[in-house]
Amino acid sequence: MKIASRLLAATGLAVVVALTASASTMAQKNQATLRALDKITGRSTDIVVKVGEPVTFGSLRVELKTCYQAPPEEVPESAAFLRITSTQPVAVETMEAVAAKDAPAAAAQNPKLFSGWMYASSPGLNALEHPVYDIWVIRCTAPEPVKLPERVTIPESVEPLYDDIPAGVTETETPPDEDIPID
Numbered sequence: 001m002k003i004a005s006r007l008l009a010a011t012g013l014a015v016v017v018a019l020t021a022s023a024s025t026m027a028q029k030n031q032a033t034l035r036a037l038d039k040i041t042g043r044s045t046d047i048v049v050k051v052g053e054p055v056t057f058g059s060l061r062v063e064l065k066t067c068y069q070a071p072p073e074e075v076p077e078s079a080a081f082l083r084i085t086s087t088q089p090v091a092v093e094t095m096e097a098v099a100a101k102d103a104p105a106a107a108a109q110n111p112k113l114f115s116g117w118m119y120a121s122s123p124g125l126n127a128l129e130h131p132v133y134d135i136w137v138i139r140c141t142a143p144e145p146v147k148l149p150e151r152v153t154i155p156e157s158v159e160p161l162y163d164d165i166p167a168g169v170t171e172t173e174t175p176p177d178e179d180i181p182i183d
Contacts, residue, residue, distance in 0.1 A: 026068040029140040032080045034062065037134040046138065060113070060133055061085045067140035078120035078140045084113045084128055 031050040036057045037043070047062065049055050054063035065081040114128045114135075123136035 025074060026070050026077070026079070029067045029069050029142050031143060032064050032067040032078070032140050033138040034080075034082075034135055035138050036060075036062075039132055039134065047135075048141075050143075056087055057135070058133055059087055060130070060135070061087045062135065067137075069140035076121070078137050080118050080137045080140060081116065082118055082135075082137075083115045084135065086113055 031048055034047045034049060036045050036047055038045075038058065045057070047055060047057060049062055049064040051064050051066060054061055056062070061084065063083045063085075065083060067078065067080040070077040113130060116126050118127070118135075118137045119125055120137045120139060128135050
């Protein structure tokens with residue numbers, strides 16, 4: 001019994017140390033991809049939420065406070081701090097995510113449904129408890145970089161693209177192309 005408790009304590013300590021070490025290397029991102037499930041219809045939808053720009057999915061208002069992503073060389077992990085509240089039923093017909101500014105504000109009797117960290121590797125650890133919807137974190141990302149237009153390449157041609165004659169010199173003043181013997 002004593003050995004089992006020591007082994008459990010040592011394992012717990014190792015897990016805490018490992019999580020602390022990996023948490024220090026996680027990079028903060030400004031948007032997250034969430035997966036939302038409508039339990040009634042069985043349809044799932046991926047939602048991209050930016051920090052400070054809440055979206056509405058069905059009757060839920062989802063607000064991303066911060067998001068962290070582990071680097072690619074480490075064990076994959078995403079952690080997002082979400083605040084989910086109830087709104088008036090909106091977008092129920094399409095079940096698409098809409099901008100929160102287009103949805104009515106939550107009524108006073110509609111409580112906060114979830115506020116806390118969600119982890120991509122353990123969606124059941126800290127989950128939204130709702131009779132109709134499930135929401136969990138897929139990944140944290142940064143916005144795509146702005147793509148520059150393609151470089152224009154000028155095809156090589158037989159004729160030169162510029163005049164070989166220097167400026168201010170006429171064609172008659174240029175020396176002939178043939179070799180003239182010098183005496």
